[in-house]
Amino acid sequence: xxxxxxxxxxxxxxxxxxxxxxxxxxxxxxxxxxxxxxxxxxxxxxxxxxxxxxxxxxxxxxxxxxxxxxxxxxxxxxxxxxxxxxxxxxxxxxxxxxxxxxxxxxxxxxxxxxxxxxxxxxxxxxxxxxxxxxxxxxxxxxxxxxxxxxxxxxxxxxxxxxxxxxxxxxxxxxxxxxxxxxxxxxxxxxxxxxxxxxxxxxxxxxxxxxxxxxxxxxxxxxxxxxxxxxxxxxxxxxxxxxxxxxxxxxxxxxxxxxxxxxxxxxxxxxxxxxxxxxxxxxxxxxxxxxxxxxxxxxxxxxxxxxxxxxxxxxxxxxx
Amino acid sequence: xxxxxxxxxxxxxxxxxxxxxxxxxxxxxxxxxxxxxxxxxxxxxxxxxxxxxxxxxxxxxxxxxxxxxxxxxxxxxxxxxxxxxxxxxxxxxxxxxxxxxxxxxxxxxxxxxxxxxxxxxxxxxxxxxxxxxxxxxxxxxxxxxxxxxxxxxxxxxxxxxxxxxxxxxxxxxxxxxxxxxxxxxxxxxxxxxxxxxxxxxxxxxxxxxxxxxxxxxxxxxxxxxxxxxxxxxxxxxxxxxxxxxxxxxxxxxxxxxxxxxxxxxxxxxxxxxxxxxxx
Numbered sequence: 001x002x003x004x005x006x007x008x009x010x011x012x013x014x015x016x017x018x019x020x021x022x023x024x025x026x027x028x029x030x031x032x033x034x035x036x037x038x039x040x041x042x043x044x045x046x047x048x049x050x051x052x053x054x055x056x057x058x059x060x061x062x063x064x065x066x067x068x069x070x071x072x073x074x075x076x077x078x079x080x081x082x083x084x085x086x087x088x089x090x091x092x093x094x095x096x097x098x099x100x101x102x103x104x105x106x107x108x109x110x111x112x113x114x115x116x117x118x119x120x121x122x123x124x125x126x127x128x129x130x131x132x133x134x135x136x137x138x139x140x141x142x143x144x145x146x147x148x149x150x151x152x153x154x155x156x157x158x159x160x161x162x163x164x165x166x167x168x169x170x171x172x173x174x175x176x177x178x179x180x181x182x183x184x185x186x187x188x189x190x191x192x193x194x195x196x197x198x199x200x201x202x203x204x205x206x207x208x209x210x211x212x213x214x215x216x217x218x219x220x221x222x223x224x225x226x227x228x229x230x231x232x233x234x235x236x237x238x239x240x241x242x243x244x245x246x247x248x249x250x251x252x253x254x255x256x257x258x259x260x261x262x263x264x265x266x267x268x269x270x271x272x273x274x275x276x277x278x279x280x281x282x283x284x285x286x287x288x289x290x291x292x293x294x295x296x297x298x299x300x301x302x303x304x305x306x307x308x309x310x311x312x313x314x315x316x317x318x319x
Numbered sequence: 320x321x322x323x324x325x326x327x328x329x330x331x332x333x334x335x336x337x338x339x340x341x342x343x344x345x346x347x348x349x350x351x352x353x354x355x356x357x358x359x360x361x362x363x364x365x366x367x368x369x370x371x372x373x374x375x376x377x378x379x380x381x382x383x384x385x386x387x388x389x390x391x392x393x394x395x396x397x398x399x400x401x402x403x404x405x406x407x408x409x410x411x412x413x414x415x416x417x418x419x420x421x422x423x424x425x426x427x428x429x430x431x432x433x434x435x436x437x438x439x440x441x442x443x444x445x446x447x448x449x450x451x452x453x454x455x456x457x458x459x460x461x462x463x464x465x466x467x468x469x470x471x472x473x474x475x476x477x478x479x480x481x482x483x484x485x486x487x488x489x490x491x492x493x494x495x496x497x498x499x500x501x502x503x504x505x506x507x508x509x510x511x512x513x514x515x516x517x518x519x520x521x522x523x524x525x526x527x528x529x530x531x532x533x534x535x536x537x538x539x540x541x542x543x544x545x546x547x548x549x550x551x552x553x554x555x556x557x558x559x560x561x562x563x564x565x566x567x568x569x570x571x572x573x574x575x576x577x578x579x580x581x582x583x584x585x586x587x588x589x590x591x592x593x594x595x596x597x598x
Contacts, residue, residue, distance in 0.1 A: 193387030201403035240400045
């Protein structure tokens, strides 16, 4: 009997579908998590599950290869071939004989497998890991691989709920769009990768394991730090970014310190070199209750930071 | 035909290098720095810029496609900011030191550092932006010689013997033995490692700056730097000859003899400081 007193490593209750004719397997799975954390819906036959899978996709799908009406691989593929369900983690349960021939995992797109016989604790951790891995993969920004919106919101809400003091910084780039328009999006991506690297390394250079960097998307980044260190972090991000970004321009533009382009109306316009604007909000003594408050204050501060064409940071001084 | 075969096999061996060793002096100093997590990247950069192999490793890593901006970074300081402490420490702890040829390599390390110093001075006198980047180009201009010594020890020995026997420059002896020089080897390395254009140009054109299509000014600065540091006989780059000074390089930089003299005076002062570095 596995110990269900520990909290699993995911943040909310998971709905799992189990498609298997093996009652013993189903009973074992049900003992692995408390019902507060995992809710099972069980199907003995594959075909009967598919419609519900599409209508109410669960958080996790466990498919047995012992199904009689349809192969486990086929069930998995019917889900994974649809882009809207692709993120659903699928674990295939197999017998040793199923492993005689190597599988082609490019055509059977499951996320993990279990081979009988396995111990209950092995199954528990294999499945926990599958769920966590799916969350990481789903939320990571495809360019920078930094955590994306879901993780950012979760992290902020978690700190608010725990009433921990923190500073939340929103960064974005000024004149990124004009750079992209002139040099093309792959040169723009280079700048975003550089920016991500500058922020990550700056934040990592400060002590405290709780520092966090996320990539909202495009040229928007977020970082979380202890309140007393955030100003120095902003200064260092600004300094490094300003020193490095000129090298992402062609030599002539770098020398001029600006780019000149003609817009669709035929008007010649000038744009300064890119700069980074940072708006910082503080949650001190648990004054915030919801993540929305943090982002609302940050957005109004960002306008202020944007008024300055040079790189700069604005701290929320309200107390 | 035989020449072609030699070139192909040499190129394969040169590009196969994945653990370029260095000399212990600078490596030990940087190792101490990275043991302390409080060390700033500026402090680490100020030491790494003295060592051609460590500098090459930093630029190779930060310009690799993994980081997403190949060929953009030619400053060691910027490279270190973008790599971060963890990766820098990884580079340092995985770097080995020469167990042979140490004496010969010391001369080459001094020559490279001298050329870096001279290139920085010349770039500043010529009024160019970012003179540090010219210094980096100067530092790496003979990297191909290090790679030859490590990857092609037998051919390297033959080159050294030819220098001695025929009283040739190292560059001429390379052409005798290999059919091409370290400038060609540099060009292969620079392209393979996605180094920025200015550094690649100087590495492959410092003997023939008048032939450079791109970054001619960088090539001319390093050409002049190499010439000056040889005049001072600071370090050694495989022979004890002076190199041919291309008048086109002087012209490109708008240098007169008086400019040369001013640069030489400044270089004489700075080489005094630089000679304190032990490799």
